[in-house]
Amino acid sequence: xxxxxxxxxxxxxxxxxxxxxxxxxxxxxxxxxxxxxxxxxxxxxxxxxxxxxxxxxxxxxxxxxxxxxxxxxxxxxxxxxxxxxxxxxxxxxxxxxxxxxxxxxxxxxxxxxxxxxxxxxxxxxxxxxxxxxxxxxxxxxxxxxxxxxxxxxxxxxxxxxxxxxxxxxxxxxxxxxxxxxxxxxxxxxxxxxxxxxxxxxxxxxxxxxxxxxxxxxxxxxxxxxxxxxxxxxxxxxxxxxxxxxxxxxxxxxxxxxxxxxxxxxxxxxxxxxxxxxxxxxxxxxxxxxxxxxxxxxxxxxxxxxxxxxxxxxxxxxxxxxxxxxxxxxxxxxxxxxxxxxxxxxxxxxx
Amino acid sequence: xxxxxxxxxxxxxxxxxxxxxxxxxxxxxxxxxxxxxxxxxxxxxxxxxxxxxxxxxxxxxxxxxxxxxxxxxxxxxxxxxxxxxxxxxxxxxxxxxxxxxxxxxxxxxxxxxxxxxxxxxxxxxxxxxxxxxxxxxxxxxxxxxxxxxxxxxxxxxxxxxxxxxxxxxxxxxxxxxxxxxxxxxxxxxxxxxxxxxxxxxxxxxxxxxxxxxxxxxxxxxxxxxxxxxxxxxxxxxxxxxxxxxxxxxxxxxxxxxxxxxxxxxxxxxxxxxxxxxxxxxxxxxxxxxxxxxxxxxxxxxxxxxxxxxxxxxxxxxxxxxxxxxxxxxxxxxxxxxxxxxxxxxxxx
Numbered sequence: 001x002x003x004x005x006x007x008x009x010x011x012x013x014x015x016x017x018x019x020x021x022x023x024x025x026x027x028x029x030x031x032x033x034x035x036x037x038x039x040x041x042x043x044x045x046x047x048x049x050x051x052x053x054x055x056x057x058x059x060x061x062x063x064x065x066x067x068x069x070x071x072x073x074x075x076x077x078x079x080x081x082x083x084x085x086x087x088x089x090x091x092x093x094x095x096x097x098x099x100x101x102x103x104x105x106x107x108x109x110x111x112x113x114x115x116x117x118x119x120x121x122x123x124x125x126x127x128x129x130x131x132x133x134x135x136x137x138x139x140x141x142x143x144x145x146x147x148x149x150x151x152x153x154x155x156x157x158x159x160x161x162x163x164x165x166x167x168x169x170x171x172x173x174x175x176x177x178x179x180x181x182x183x184x185x186x187x188x189x190x191x192x193x194x195x196x197x198x199x200x201x202x203x204x205x206x207x208x209x210x211x212x213x214x215x216x217x218x219x220x221x222x223x224x225x226x227x228x229x230x231x232x233x234x235x236x237x238x239x240x241x242x243x244x245x246x247x248x249x250x251x252x253x254x255x256x257x258x259x260x261x262x263x264x265x266x267x268x269x270x271x272x273x274x275x276x277x278x279x280x281x282x283x284x285x286x287x288x289x290x291x292x293x294x295x296x297x298x299x300x301x302x303x304x305x306x307x308x309x310x311x312x313x314x315x316x317x318x319x320x321x322x323x324x325x326x327x328x329x330x331x332x333x334x335x336x337x338x339x340x341x342x343x344x345x346x347x348x349x350x
Numbered sequence: 351x352x353x354x355x356x357x358x359x360x361x362x363x364x365x366x367x368x369x370x371x372x373x374x375x376x377x378x379x380x381x382x383x384x385x386x387x388x389x390x391x392x393x394x395x396x397x398x399x400x401x402x403x404x405x406x407x408x409x410x411x412x413x414x415x416x417x418x419x420x421x422x423x424x425x426x427x428x429x430x431x432x433x434x435x436x437x438x439x440x441x442x443x444x445x446x447x448x449x450x451x452x453x454x455x456x457x458x459x460x461x462x463x464x465x466x467x468x469x470x471x472x473x474x475x476x477x478x479x480x481x482x483x484x485x486x487x488x489x490x491x492x493x494x495x496x497x498x499x500x501x502x503x504x505x506x507x508x509x510x511x512x513x514x515x516x517x518x519x520x521x522x523x524x525x526x527x528x529x530x531x532x533x534x535x536x537x538x539x540x541x542x543x544x545x546x547x548x549x550x551x552x553x554x555x556x557x558x559x560x561x562x563x564x565x566x567x568x569x570x571x572x573x574x575x576x577x578x579x580x581x582x583x584x585x586x587x588x589x590x591x592x593x594x595x596x597x598x599x600x601x602x603x604x605x606x607x608x609x610x611x612x613x614x615x616x617x618x619x620x621x622x623x624x625x626x627x628x629x630x631x632x633x634x635x636x637x638x639x640x641x642x643x644x645x646x647x648x649x650x651x652x653x654x655x656x657x658x659x660x661x662x663x664x665x666x667x668x669x670x671x672x673x674x675x676x677x678x679x680x681x682x683x684x685x686x687x688x689x690x691x692x693x694x695x696x697x698x
Contacts, residue, residue: 089483139681140674141624143429143483144614148667151611155660162656276491289484321503324495332488336478343479 034285034301041308045315054315062311064194068185070307071196072255072262074300076274077281078200078207079251081299085211086244087224087291088135088142090279094252096153097127098271101253102260103157105181106166109173113180121253127153128249132242150275157268165267184261196258200300203251207296220244224291280331281306288338379620379633383640390647397650400526407527410642411535412437412594416606417613417634418542419468419579419586424617425546426579427559427626428475428482433613435493436464436584437591437606442497444592445506445601453516457592464588465581467493472580476573482580497603507600520597531593535635538586542631555579560627608662615666616641618673625677641665 045057056062076094083091105120131149134140168178187195211217222230223240231237252271259270285302287294306327313323374381391398416433423430444453444460451459467489474485508514520531546552557565558575566572587606595601613634620637622629641662648658 089481090487134671134674138671138674138678140670141429143431144624144670145667145674147431147610147614148663148670151663152660152667153663155656155663158656159660162654276487279487289481319499321495321498325492325499326495328488328490328492328495331491332474332480332485335480335484335488336474339478339480 034298034305038301038304038308041305041312045308045312048312048316054312057312057315062315066307066311067197068194069311070303071194071200072258073274073277073281073306074200074303075196075203075255075258076252076271076278077285077299077303078203078296079248079255080278081207081282081285081287081294081296082211082220082244082247083142084279084282084287084289085224085291085294086220086241087227088241088244089289090143090146090275090282091131091245091248091252092143092146092275093127093131093149093153094248094255094275094278095271095273096150096157096268097124097249097252098256098259098274099266099268100127100153100157101256102270103161103166103266103268105257105260106168106171106266109168109177109181110171112174113177116177116181117257120257121250124249124253124256125246128246129242131249132245135245136238136241154268161268163268165265167265181261182264185258186261199254199258203254204296204300211296216240216243221292224293226292276331277306277327280327280334283331283334283338286338288342289335290342293342376621379637379640382619383636386640386643386647390643390650394647394650397647402646402650404523404527404529406639406642406646407532408521408529408597409646410639411531412590413609413612413616413642414535414635414638415538415590415593416587416609417617417638418539418631419583420613421617421620421622421629421631421634422542422546422555423482423579423583424622424624425555425559425626425629426576427562428576428579429486429624430468430471430580430583430587431483431486431610432467432471432490432493433583433587434606434608434610435490435497436467436587437594437609438601438603439467439493439497439500440464440588440591441595441601441605442501442506442603445508445595445599446500448508448513453513453596457596460592461585461588464584464586464591466584467588468581468584469577471584472577475580476576501603503603505600505602506595509599513596513599517597517599520593531597534593535590538589539631539635546631556627558626608659611662611666612638612641615662615669618669619665624670624673 045054048054049057076098080091080094083089101120101124104123105116108116108119127149131146134145135142168181173181183195185194185196189195189198211220219230219235219240222233222235223237227237230240252274255274256271260266263270281302282294282299283289283302284305285294285299287299287302309330310323310327313326318326396402416437420430420433440460440463443463444456447456447459450456471482471485471489474480475482478485521529523529524533544552546555554565554570555575557568557570558572562572565575587609591601591606595605616637617629617634618624619640620629620633620635622634645658645662648661649655
């Protein structure tokens with residue numbers, strides 16, 4: 001929401017004075033700042049380990065756990081970042097997109113591994129297109145629409161698979177395809193780095209490249225900053241927003257396949273909670289909810305901080321539900337600080 | 351998002367107010383209500399009998415109560431995603447503290463909790479200048495954790511003598527179709543409607559939602575109204591939740607799980623715009639009743655709960671899409687001469 005009208009003039013003056021003060025260095029600090037926080041969390045973990053409060057933080061196994069947990073969240077968050085960047089807050093249909101595409105993949109596994117993957121990606125693409133067309137073309141309120149889509153997809157899952165969970169080895173798929181499906185999460189590239197991490201790295205690089213080096217990225221930035229201006233500059237904002245939602249849905253599909261492979265089960269609850277976790281990672285990673293500001297590298301840092309935080313909290317013996325409360329509080333605080341600092345720079349934050 | 355053409359929209363709307371189509375659109379919820387009622391009475395087995403109708407009235411209470419506050423938030427141009435968890439929270443608090451304080455102590459505590467959550471939402475939205483979607487998404491997550499923290503993951507149920515007495519009282523049939531809880535809900539709905547339409551404070555909500563800047567320039571403290579709307583929403587959600595829990599003497603952790611979907615779709619079907627500034631409480635309440643009849647009918651046709659969830663989601667999506675489409679068509683005509691639009695409007 002815009003601030004009151006009388007302060008507008010004042011604000012534009014302020015902006016003239018201050019816009020030059022954000023230097024290149026300041027931008028760099030903004031982008032890598034989140035990694036500083038991640039480093040702080042690691043130091044905190046080491047300190048707690050040394051003082052004997054927690055045990056097992058510094059083991060290789062635990063580090064691998066953190067990385068794996070970050071991988072799935074990171075995939076979803078990278079996709080979500082495009083939606084946030086385009087000024088549409090967040091994609092609330094992520095949880096059931098993850099669940100549905102995972103179930104579809106397992107269902108189609110009997111026709112071969114690649115068919116399964118392709119059909120899952122196809123379903124994700126369709127969900128993204130529906131979201132994108134409704135929000136981009138018809139300008140539906142993005143939160144309400146994706147929430148509705150979430151319910152519809154949930155309804156489809158409940159309707160077709162009637163509360164049943166499906167397992168890869170129950171679908172009559174060949175040994176090899178089951179093995180390959182299990183390997184989505186477990187395969188080690190060069191026997192060292194797990195596949196999800198590689199996929200995440202590729203997604204981050206591609207995402208960062210698209211956002212900062214392509215015409216589409218520039219259009220996306222302008223659309224996110226001011227949809228009106230973008231439209232009047234001749235940018236096809238409908239298409240830009242649609243593509244952003246398609247990217248989000250496809251990224252959610254990749255995350256969904258990974259989480260389904262992790263649990264070796266396709267069920268409606270796969271991916272629940274990932275909408276909020278992903279948008280928190282995006283926000284902590286320095287992306288403005290009003291759109292047009294932030295970077296994918298920052299979002300990766302956000303996901304890393306989320307992973308480290310929940311790992312340390314688990315080691316401290318804090319229950320999942322308390323973690324939810326803490327996460328929610330941090331989310332609101334970070335958003336509040338973001339909004340406040342942007343406003344004090346004279347940039348209106350929605 | 352504030353629509354800079356709100357004033358334009360207002361005048362343009364006036365010119366074609368009297369066409370049959372726009373009149374039908376304005377009162378669409380009453381038409382829908384009659385249509386669904388007639389259809390279900392004719393075709394759904396065992397629909398039209400006193401017992402079933404009373405059941406519908408009783409199950410509509412909770413969401414109707416929640417819709418009263420939710421409508422005000424929506425009119426104010428904001429959204430409250432946390433109502434579902436406030437319902438559950440109030441339910442488990444109201445029943446959980448009953449052993450220590452009795453209902454006279456625990457119910458007010460539950461309702462005040464709801465109001466406080468609403469106050470926090472409102473303060474963050476109005477003073478913190480954070481988008482209401484985001485704030486309430488955060489409070490929703492926090493409350494979800496708090497509910498599990500409070501209950502340890504188990505449902506709360508009471509089996510003492512006086513709890514059952516209260517439960518019996520709330521579900522006792524006073525007149526045909528009317529139990530005390532229905533009466534309370536209807537009373538609140540009527541009071542809410544009068545408050546919103548006939549008092550100055552109530553009417554100001556429309557102005558704040560319709561165009562925040564001109565409301566502010568007209569001397570309305572928009573921040574306070576936004577906060578007030580969220581407090582009302584929290585209070586009503588808590589009241590709905592705790593009354594439902596008292597009647598069934600039990601509060602599961604899924605008490606308010608589907609309420610957000612129902613209340614949101616009903617409020618929009620009822621004609622309250624998600625852009626703010628339009629709508630009414632009575633329409634939302636009738637819409638809740640309509641949906642309740644529809645869903646009961648679906649079950650009576652022998653279709654499962656899965657179909658119900660699917661259709662509920664589909665209805666929400668369609669309604670949101672319809673509203674956006676109307677707005678889209680409306681925005682296409684912005685800037686054209688309203689006087690010329692008049693003739694075109696009646697034909698289309």
